[in-house]
Amino acid sequence: MVAEPLLIVEGLRVAYGGIQAVRGITFHINPGEMVALIGANGAGKTSTLKALSRMLDPVGGSIRYQGQEIVKLPPHRLVREGIALVPEGRGVFPRLTIAENLAMGAFTRDDKADIAADLEHVYGLFPRLKEREKQLAGTLSGGEQQMLAIGRALMSRPKLLLLDEPSMGLAPIMVQKIFEVIRMVAAEGMTILLIEQNARLALESSQRGYVMESGEITLTDEASSLLHNPKVREAYLGE
Numbered sequence: 001m002v003a004e005p006l007l008i009v010e011g012l013r014v015a016y017g018g019i020q021a022v023r024g025i026t027f028h029i030n031p032g033e034m035v036a037l038i039g040a041n042g043a044g045k046t047s048t049l050k051a052l053s054r055m056l057d058p059v060g061g062s063i064r065y066q067g068q069e070i071v072k073l074p075p076h077r078l079v080r081e082g083i084a085l086v087p088e089g090r091g092v093f094p095r096l097t098i099a100e101n102l103a104m105g106a107f108t109r110d111d112k113a114d115i116a117a118d119l120e121h122v123y124g125l126f127p128r129l130k131e132r133e134k135q136l137a138g139t140l141s142g143g144e145q146q147m148l149a150i151g152r153a154l155m156s157r158p159k160l161l162l163l164d165e166p167s168m169g170l171a172p173i174m175v176q177k178i179f180e181v182i183r184m185v186a187a188e189g190m191t192i193l194l195i196e197q198n199a200r201l202a203l204e205s206s207q208r209g210y211v212m213e214s215g216e217i218t219l220t221d222e223a224s225s226l227l228h229n230p231k232v233r234e235a236y237l238g239e
């Protein structure tokens, strides 16, 4: 007995004026799964995520989340529904401290005791954030900002976490750290859509993967199979 997918995307299309960035893609994510969406620059990964997080209106298709159509849901409702986005480029509030940024992540909640517990949990995942609690986010390193962006998303207690290129622009050691935490969060049962250009890392961390090329999904399989797929190895793993 397989559980109903948490997210089912069907025929999703995104266009900017006349340019079609996403050309009718279909995929799903099961509860508790980490799924990787990999692809080259301009493949349409971020556009897909923007449609999912309702930052833009798709020109076609359906997005069903927990059995409910959300393709027209206003963006501010998403966090309440349990969908949290960690955007490309992190999007932390530079003039707020780490603690204030994390508090912003919980703005839709009023369960004070649970918020406090979640804050401790985030500080447990990222001790470096705890050490720098009062530091302004704008003065943090790129890696620390990425930690903060993930921590802030977790503060909304999401059911579905959308990550756009968490490794982008970071030194290898920091990438390892960030991914260690992403894997821990996944192991706790979080459902995650991971968008990455670092295909190897993404597939090594995920259960399943989708390959996106020029706005279309051209390949999907178990992540371990994709890692051994000659096409993937040649195009995305630099072999």
Ligand SMILES: Nc1ncnc2c1ncn2[C@@H]1O[C@H](COP(=O)(O)OP(=O)(O)OP(=O)(O)O)[C@@H](O)[C@H]1O
Pocket: 016, 019, 020, 021, 039, 040, 041, 042, 043, 044, 045, 046, 047, 048, 197
């Ligand atoms: N605001 C925009 N206006 C016009 N075209 C856009 C806009 N945003 C993205 N595009 C185009 O849509 C296509 C898909 O872009 P998208 O950012 O989704 O790709 P991506 O897979 O996330 O790439 P990357 O790996 O570089 O982040 C590209 O051709 C891009 O130029």
Ligand SMILES: [Mg+2]
Pocket: 045, 046, 047, 088, 165
């Ligand atoms: Mg992108």
